[in-house]
Amino acid sequence: MKSDLLLRIVTKLLVPFALVFALYVQFHGDYGPGGGFQAGVICAAGIILYAIIFGLPAAQRVVPTWVVHRMIPLGVLLYAGVGVVAMLRGGVYLNYSVLEHDPVQGQHLGILLVELGVLITVSGTMTSVFYAFTGRGR
Amino acid sequence: MIRSNLPALQVVIPLLGAVLCALLRRGNAAWLLALVVSWTMPFVSGAMLANVLVSGPISYALGGWAPPWGIEYRVDVLSGFVLFLVSAVGAVLMPYARASVGAEVDAAKQPWFYTMYLLCLTGLLGIVITGDAFNAFVFLEVSSLATYVLIALGKDRRALLAAYQYLIMGTIGATLYVVGIGMLYSVTGTLNMVDLAQRLPAIEQTRPVYAALAFITVGISLKLALFPLHVWLPNAYAYAPSMATVFLAATATKVAVYLLLRFFFTVFGLHFVFESVPVGEIFIALSVAAMFGASLVAIFQEDIKRMLAYSSVAQIGYITLGIGLANQAGLTGSIVHLFNHAIMKAALFMAIGAVFHRIGSVKIDDMAGIGRKMPATMGGFVIAGLAIIGTPGTVGFITKWHLAVGALDKGMGWLVFLLVLSSLLAVVYIGRVVEVAWFREPGKAAANAGEPPMLMMTPMLILFVLAVYFGIDTSLTAGIASRAAEILLTGPQ
Amino acid sequence: MEVLSGIVAHYNQWITVFLMVSGLYIVVARGNMVKKLVGLGLFQTSVYLLYISPGKILGGTAPILDPAYTTYSNPLPHVLILTAIVVGVATLALGLALVVRINEAYGTIEEDEIFDRDGAA
Numbered sequence: 071m072k073s074d075l076l077l078r079i080v081t082k083l084l085v086p087f088a089l090v091f092a093l094y095v096q097f098h099g100d101y102g103p104g105g106g107f108q109a110g111v112i113c114a115a116g117i118i119l120y121a122i123i124f125g126l127p128a129a130q131r132v133v134p135t136w137v138v139h140r141m142i143p144l145g146v147l148l149y150a151g152v153g154v155v156a157m158l159r160g161g162v163y164l165n166y167s168v169l170e171h172d173p174v175q176g177q178h179l180g181i182l183l184v185e186l187g188v189l190i191t192v193s194g195t196m197t198s199v200f201y202a203f204t205g206r207g208r
Numbered sequence: 209m210i211r212s213n214l215p216a217l218q219v220v221i222p223l224l225g226a227v228l229c230a231l232l233r234r235g236n237a238a239w240l241l242a243l244v245v246s247w248t249m250p251f252v253s254g255a256m257l258a259n260v261l262v263s264g265p266i267s268y269a270l271g272g273w274a275p276p277w278g279i280e281y282r283v284d285v286l287s288g289f290v291l292f293l294v295s296a297v298g299a300v301l302m303p304y305a306r307a308s309v310g311a312e313v314d315a316a317k318q319p320w321f322y323t324m325y326l327l328c329l330t331g332l333l334g335i336v337i338t339g340d341a342f343n344a345f346v347f348l349e350v351s352s353l354a355t356y357v358l359i360a361l362g363k364d365r366r367a368l369l370a371a372y373q374y375l376i377m378g379t380i381g382a383t384l385y386v387v388g389i390g391m392l393y394s395v396t397g398t399l400n401m402v403d404l405a406q407r408l409p410a411i412e413q414t415r416p417v418y419a420a421l422a423f424i425t426v427g428i429s430l431k432l433a434l435f436p437l438h439v440w441l442p443n444a445y446a447y448a449p450s451m452a453t454v455f456l457a458a459t460a461t462k463v464a465v466y467l468l469l470r471f472f473f474t475v476f477g478l479h480f481v482f483e484s485v486p487v488g489e490i491f492i493a494l495s496v497a498a499m500f501g502a503s504l505v506a507i508f509q510e511d512i513k514r515m516l517a518y519s520s521v522a523q524i525g526y527i528t529l530g531i532g533l534a535n536q537a538g539l540t541g542s543i544v545h546l547f548n549h550a551i552m553k554a555a556l557f558m559a560i561g562a563v564f565h566r567i568g569s570v571k572i573d574d575m576a577g578i579g580r581k582m583p584a585t586m587g588g589f590v591i592a593g594l595a596i597i598g599t600p601g602t603v604g605f606i607t608k609w610h611l612a613v614g615a616l617d618k619g620m621g622w623l624v625f626l627l628v629l630s631s632l633l634a635v636v637y638i639g640r641v642v643e644v645a646w647f648r649e650p651g652k653a654a655a656n657a658g659e660p661p662m663l664m665m666t667p668m669l670i671l672f673v674l675a676v677y678f679g680i681d682t683s684l685t686a687g688i689a690s691r692a693a694e695i696l697l698t699g700p701q
Numbered sequence: 702m703e704v705l706s707g708i709v710a711h712y713n714q715w716i717t718v719f720l721m722v723s724g725l726y727i728v729v730a731r732g733n734m735v736k737k738l739v740g741l742g743l744f745q746t747s748v749y750l751l752y753i754s755p756g757k758i759l760g761g762t763a764p765i766l767d768p769a770y771t772t773y774s775n776p777l778p779h780v781l782i783l784t785a786i787v788v789g790v791a792t793l794a795l796g797l798a799l800v801v802r803i804n805e806a807y808g809t810i811e812e813d814e815i816f817d818r819d820g821a822a
Contacts, residue, residue: 107783143231146223163216164270206805353788353792372796383745390752
């Protein structure tokens with residue numbers, strides 16, 4: 071598919087928009103449909119589109135396999151870590167209100183961080199699933 | 209801070225352990241991390257159980273949101289008992305894993321094995337501790353998905369098929385459970401188990417509640433391998449790595465039984481489940497079918513792990529028989545059998561795993577004369593086998609005693625006769641192995657056998673001793689089980 | 702006619718039941734492993750409908766706070782089903798990974814052929 075001019079140009083236009091849209095969905099999860107899982111899947115879809123058109127080695131130069139393998143546990147660690155920090159600051163597990171001096175600010179910060187964790191894990195998982203399936207010998 | 213957050217720590221510590229194991233490269237480092245995590249778990253659950261026995265249920269509002277709108281972690285006598293069971297069994301089993309996993313799983317995949325093991329532990333502990341019905345589904349799927357991976361890591365290519373079959377059946381079971389929860393939610397508006405228990409009596413005799421009971425029962429029965437929904441179990445246990453089989457046989461089905469007990473007695477209530485609907489009679493019939501059918505099939509197995517898997521299906525029949533009886537003695541027998549069966553089966557599977565470690569096969573013909581080469585291992589197999597049969601002086605007898613008393617209390621004396629008859633079937637399938645292991649000349653397969661390494665031997669010895677100790681001093685196990693049964697029968701708190 | 706209008710009024714439940722039963726039928730009746738996973742996915746999707754369609758309040762808007770509206774649809778089923786969708790995706794990914802490995806180990810993904818190859822082995 072690398073030789074098809076139309077596909078190459080359209081992909082080069084679409085992938086940046088896909089990634090930006092993923093970030094948009096991520097940050098608007100508070101105020102509209104969206105959030106970590108949806109954003110992670112859209113972000114992974116952008117990377118996967120690039121891999122389909124330009125080939126797996128090209129995509130793995132941009133997002134190496136070891137990076138996505140490390141991303142999966144790191145997102146979960148971030149999410150669980152927010153809960154542990156909440157416990158250390160005196161609240162129960164995952165009580166975002168104690169993360170800041172003001173409960174509302176604490177809720178905002180807590181949701182932001184856990185959704186970031188979800189984004190990292192989900193995009194890492196989807197991309198590594200794709201790498202695992204397509205990387206097997208033909 | 210630690211004391212007040214124990215319920216959260218029960219789930220968070222294995223989760224963090226699993227995540228850290230995924231970042232490690234070497235199998236032994238991952239094993240060490242899993243060991244440390246497994247050894248902290250009994251202290252957490254033991255502290256909570258001790259607290260609950262003295263002061264009553266613990267309620268922990270996750271995220272600071274009060275129940276019933278928030279998710280609640282709730283520890284009472286029954287959940288404390290099962291939590292302690294799962295944590296303690298996990299802790300005892302962990303040293304066994306080093307040599308067993310080291311030999312049976314590829315070196316590159318060993319950290320992932322321990323990751324999945326700890327995720328399974330997280331899921332199982334989460335199912336027991338949560339007080340929210342949908343949260344139980346989430347943890348159920350966490351533990352199930354980890355289980356499918358654990359099974360698929362077995363060396364035999366049939367392990368992949370076993371994992372696939374379990375995946376299909378397990379997902380159908382979990383989805384049926386979700387359908388049941390959805391029906392309950394649509395008529396009551398709540399997902400919290402205690403709140404459901406308070407709102408259901410007013411609308412009890414309506415169709416959605418009957419349908420919800422049916423869906424939830426079938427869904428959970430798929431997970432606990434109640435006959436005839438047990439088809440996934442023999443393959444899954446036979447082809448998984450030895451450590452996975454040991455852990456799953458001891459804990460996974462027990463937690464599903466806990467969930468069933470929770471729904472039958474706390475959410476729906478004894479009166480609705482056993483008097484308005486003939487669930488008791490159905491369970492007694494299916495349990496008797498499990499006890500006899502599975503024991504009969506076990507007698508004809510060549511592969512000993514498969515034989516023990518069918519034996520597990522029969523033992524689960526005993527547990528569900530107690531549930532079907534639904535009286536004090538019957539329920540005590542069920543709950544104490546959660547503990548006793550975990551000890552017996554873990555000991556048996558560990559012994560077979562040690563044999564596999566030494567001679568590379570679990571076919572009964574290859575095990576000729578192995579008793580003389582591995583006397584401590586096979587001696588322990590005999591002890592645990594006697595416990596499965598229900599010999600007085602072992603834990604198995606305690607269970608059967610309580611079940612027999614429960615049957616007599618309900619006026620079903622013929623059940624006692626069936627209990628004894630099925631124990632005789634157990635004599636046959638355990639006796640086969642004992643005869644081949646001790647009374648035949650060692651064949652060429654058993655020529656190089658010897659006792660397994662110390663790390664594998666120690667957990668086995670501990671469980672062999674416990675299989676006898678808890679058969680003699682039952683104050684701890686049967687005492688707590690009896691209290692739990694009483695609380696279940698008197699209704700939700 | 703009342704019976705018919707009663708049935709038509711509950712059209713969402715009928716669609717849910719139809720999807721559920723066809724999903725289960727595919728799992729049971731088809732021997733191809735990928736088709737079984739498709740049936741499983743269909744079965745799980747029907748459950749999402751079971752939760753979300755009663756969650757819609759007639760006359761209510763989407764569950765996003767806005768000063769102009771007073772009636773909102775129930776947001777809780779949305780959250781529950783989001784979790785269930787993620788679980789479904791994970792199950793599907795795991796199932797397909799197992800099918801790929803089974804294909805490499807056996808050379809086929811038809812259950813009866815695998816059964817024959819195991820029986821012969």
